[in-house]
Amino acid sequence: MANPGVALPERGVPHAELLRRLDALAASDADWRGNRVFSLVYRQSEAHDAFMKEAHGRFFSANALNPMAFRSLRRLEADVVRMTSGLFHGGPDTVGTLTSGGTESILLAVLAYREHARRHRPWILRPEIIVPASAHAAFYKAGHLFGVRIVKAPLGPDFRVDVAAVRRRIGTQTVAIVGSAPCYPYGVVDPIAALGELAGRRGLGLHVDACLGGYLLPFVARLEPSERLGDLPDWDFRVPGVTSISADVHKYGYAAKGASTLLYRDMSWMRHQFTVEADWCGGVYVSPTLAGTRPGGPIAAAWAAMNALGQDGYQANARNLMAIARTFADGIRAIPGLRLLGAPCASVMAFGAAPGGPDILAIGDRMEAAGWHIDRVQNPAGLHVILNPGHAQTAAAWLADLAEAVDHVRRHPELASQGSAPMYGMIAKVPLRGMVRRNVRAFLEQMYRPDAEGTDAPPHPESPLDAGAALPPLVQGVVDAWVRWRRHREI
Ligand SMILES: Cc1ncc(COP(=O)(O)O)c(C=O)c1O
Structure with missing residues (x-):
């Protein structure tokens, strides 16, 4: 046995004892309940948390892997995507999926751009994606997993990506460029309009990583200028060149952990993230995202969080x-x-x-x-x-x-x-x-x-x-x- 100190107990341990042990372990964690932590946990209120657990619990065993068996989850996912598309000024063709988190959304976007290029620009043998130096590390994970070269563009003195530097990095192998709204390190929004113009002119995809800001910026934009910290330029589907956006419901959407959205301007991009294995002896296997089994709890909780807070709840949160x-x-x-x-x-x-x-x-x-x-x-x-x-x-x-x-x-x-x-x-x-x-x-x-x-x-x-x-x-x-x-x- 690898660790003689820990083995499956001979007899099951009473629930109360196990819950006591879990609480004891959690006691040594960073004090997020006391608001002494500044990342990792996004929390609206204790009452909202309790509601999230209820909604999550209702779909605890449900599995969105098979939407024919769990039509409910497909409906909830579609509702979350439509509500999010409305926030991001998507059009009638906007499509999307729920994923397990920002990283999975980014992985899928990188995969989709690589596959889109394979199909439409087959001469690209070593695909590249240009990201700001401040883009989230998940892009490097994606590059590593999918064999896509992640090319870093430097930031300007305002910590936003230098668009001229992005332009200089576009080459024959470039399949997409990336901007953040906002980026994790500095909380600034990249010049998405200029990136969109560049992407549109060169026929490239433009992914906006709004994992952090997706469920906050639309409401910040509606505040009086005096209530904001500064200018907030357009960053969503209103910008013509934007082809996809990732946004985490489990961050400022205040959903239970395990929920992010990935939206595309239309199906011509999204279809490239799907996996279909027609010859498997287990049957025809279809998977829209990276996970096989897709837990129902986070999907239900994401839907419940968005409906429970509504426009007015998110607006009040943004003001606060x-x-x-x-x-x-x-x-x-x-x-x-x-x-x-x-x-x-x-x-x-x-x-x-x-x-x-x-x-x-x-x-x-x-x-x-x-x-x-x-x-x-x-x-x-x-x-x-x-x-x-x-x-x-x-x-x-x-x-x-x-x-x-x-x-x-x-x-x-x-x-x-x-x-x-x-x-x-x-x-x-x-x-x-x-x-x-x-x-x-x-x-x-x-x-x-x-x-x-x-x-x-x-x-x-x-x-x-x-x-x-x-x-x-x-x-x-x-x-x-x-x-x-x-x-x-x-x-
Ligand atoms: C801008 C941005 N993108 C992506 C991510 C990755 O999200 P996750 O940790 O949910 O995978 C984060 C996480 O903080 C982020 O801030």
Whole structure:
């Protein structure tokens, strides 16, 4: 047996005992209920959560793999797609599917563009997709899985993709380009209209990754300009060149986890994401998305969330969130030594050190020590927040702790080479990217080794390594070397 400590129990354990154990395990998780976490969890209210569990539970065993058996789920999925198409100004031909999350939506879009090119431009042997440097990492996963080269285009000084750089990267093998609305790292919307013009002129697909903003931006756009953070240009199907949009209902749609939408302007693009295996001895196999079995719970919950909140609920949420975002943005701007990275248009933002300001990664360590779960961005180094309605309750405390952390690090510049700060700095800057990749992979292997208890602090999904986790010796060696090199440069 791989791990002698854990085996299937001889006799079933009573439910109450198991639920107690689950609660005990959850107690060591980041404190998202206390609004001290700024990513991973999107939450409208406790009452809404309870309703989501009810709706999810109704379809707990249902399987959308066979829509003939579960016509209900096909109907719910179609309703979610139609409601979403309305939000994104889709037309009568707009089509789409529900998927398990933003990553699956992005994987499918990349697959569809590759297959579309195979069919319509068969001379393309090594398909390429051009993405902004700020595009989500899921595009690289897709590129890896489907043999599509992901070509990175740099950002301009406003952290939006440089359209001229995208234009220069279009070549004979290009099948599509990508923009985000907004991007995860900085919360800014790429110049979708200019990308659409480019895509239309060159006959390319244009995918807009609105996984984060899809269920928020339509309502932010309806607010008075004074209620918004800044301008919000068109980013949806109103832009002529946009051919597909991904949007996560399990983020600002406030649905249960496991629900994203992928919409196409028309079937001529979407049909390329389908799998049909006619010769399988198990029968003719048809699958519209990546998963085989498609759990019914998230589909029902997505439908229920959208109907329960309605236009007025999402509108009220957007107004509330933008007020919270303004509190955070103004509060960050008011702290000497900090600067926002770009001009965020919604409730996602990153900030770094102003020129001559204190080390932002050491500030991140100080915030972690104060009990906040903080995400880091790199190139340039920064800290990152995704806001939820509950952050209204913790905004003042967070900003006070941030001001204290900035002051503390300013008085203790040596903190830049202690804690996890040098590790994050090293990970971002070390020229040997291959070495970083190998070491993070080694860390993953260690976490999934057969005898792993699974209770070690895991790396944060959006960060290369968790700040509190013990580092594998090789990584620690690299970190130490980096710190020595930095100290040497400072002498
Ligand atoms: C812009 C963007 N795209 C895609 C994703 C991936 O979504 P998921 O984690 O649901 O797979 C995220 C996740 O935060 C995101 O912010």
